[in-house]
Amino acid sequence: MKQSNMDEIRRALSEKLAVPLWPTAGQALDLRRGATYRAAAEGSIPTLEVGRLKRVSTSWLRQKLGLDEPAA
Numbered sequence: 001m002k003q004s005n006m007d008e009i010r011r012a013l014s015e016k017l018a019v020p021l022w023p024t025a026g027q028a029l030d031l032r033r034g035a036t037y038r039a040a041a042e043g044s045i046p047t048l049e050v051g052r053l054k055r056v057s058t059s060w061l062r063q064k065l066g067l068d069e070p071a072a
Contacts, residue, residue, distance in 0.1 A: 005027060009028045010067075013062055018048055018057050018058060019058055019061065021055065022037065024056075
């Protein structure tokens, strides 16, 4: 993954409560688009549905990635 994409993902994880399933969460987990949606459908990636959009909790994603929680 490009460094600029990873920088954007890290910024989103520190600023937001939830991020889009694709591309943000999928790319952070180093998954392709189809694999990301399959994992969500199987329940491996817990999602929140906001209208038609699927989002992933940043706290879950940070934990999965082994990142420290942001300072309050």
